[in-house]
Structures are given as C-alpha cells and as structure tokens.
Amino acid sequence: MKLARDHLSSYSNLSSWTDHDLLRYYRGYYYNTTLALEAIQTTLEWRQRQRIDTILEFEDFSDLESTGKLMFAGQTNEGKPLLIWRGCLHYPGKTPIESQRTIRYFIWKLEKAKAKG
Numbered sequence: 741m742k743l744a745r746d747h748l749s750s751y752s753n754l755s756s757w758t759d760h761d762l763l764r765y766y767r768g769y770y771y772n773t774t775l776a777l778e779a780i781q782t783t784l785e786w787r788q789r790q791r792i793d794t795i796l797e798f799e800d801f802s803d804l805e806s807t808g809k810l811m812f813a814g815q816t817n818e819g820k821p822l823l824i825w826r827g828c829l830h831y832p833g834k835t836p837i838e839s840q841r842t843i844r845y846f847i848w849k850l851e852k853a854k855a856k857g
C-alpha cells in the first residue's frame with residue numbers, strides 16, 4: 741500500500757482512503773500493480789472533478805431524503821450498512837439535471853454510509 745500512496749501522493753483526497761480501499765483495487769485487477777494504480781488514479785481524478793469529497797458538507801438532498809426511495813435498513817452479516825433502493829418510489833428525471841441530481845444523491849448516501857463506518 742505504501743507504493744500506491746507514494747505513487748499517488750499528489751492527490752490530496754487519497755488521505756481519506758484506507759489500506760482496505762486500496763487493496764480492493766489490487767484484488768479487482770488480480771494484483772496487477774500497473775492496472776490497479778491507473779484505476780485508482782482515474783477514480784481519484786473523477787472524485788476531484790465531481791467534488792465527491794465535499795458532497796456531505798455542501799449539498800442538501802432533504803427533498804430527495806423525504807421520498808424514502810433510498811434508505812438504510814440495518815446491517816449486513818459483516819456489520820456494514822445495508823442500503824435499499826426502493827425502485828417503486830423512483831420516477832426518472834425528466835431532464836438531465838434531475839437525473840444528475842439523483843445520481844449525486846445516491847453517491848451522497850453512499851458517502852454517508854462510508855463516513856459512519
């Protein structure tokens with residue numbers, strides 16, 4: 741993991757990643773270091789462009805929260821939060837902006853679960 745942290749040290753948002761987060765990429769790319777590092781770099785760049793690391797602080801999704809279409813429902817056997825998407829309550833956005841907001845809401849909810857541990 742030190743290799744990844746050294747190689748990607750220019751990304752300020754890497755500090756919020758645990759060794760477990762990095763290891764998932766290595767496993768996903770069958771321990772191919774080059775491919776894993778490229779994928780991590782791409783993800784970090786995407787997170788910077790989309791401002792994912794500040795989504796919990798600066799975005800308000802209270803209108804979407806009140807719909808109940810995305811909710812936490814207990815935990816998995818491993819103790820991780822279980823997130824349920826209730827598709828019957830979802831009505832696709834009529835505009836690209838509405839669709840993008842729904843995607844950001846989903847990401848916001850995932851980041852919220854990650855922050856809780």
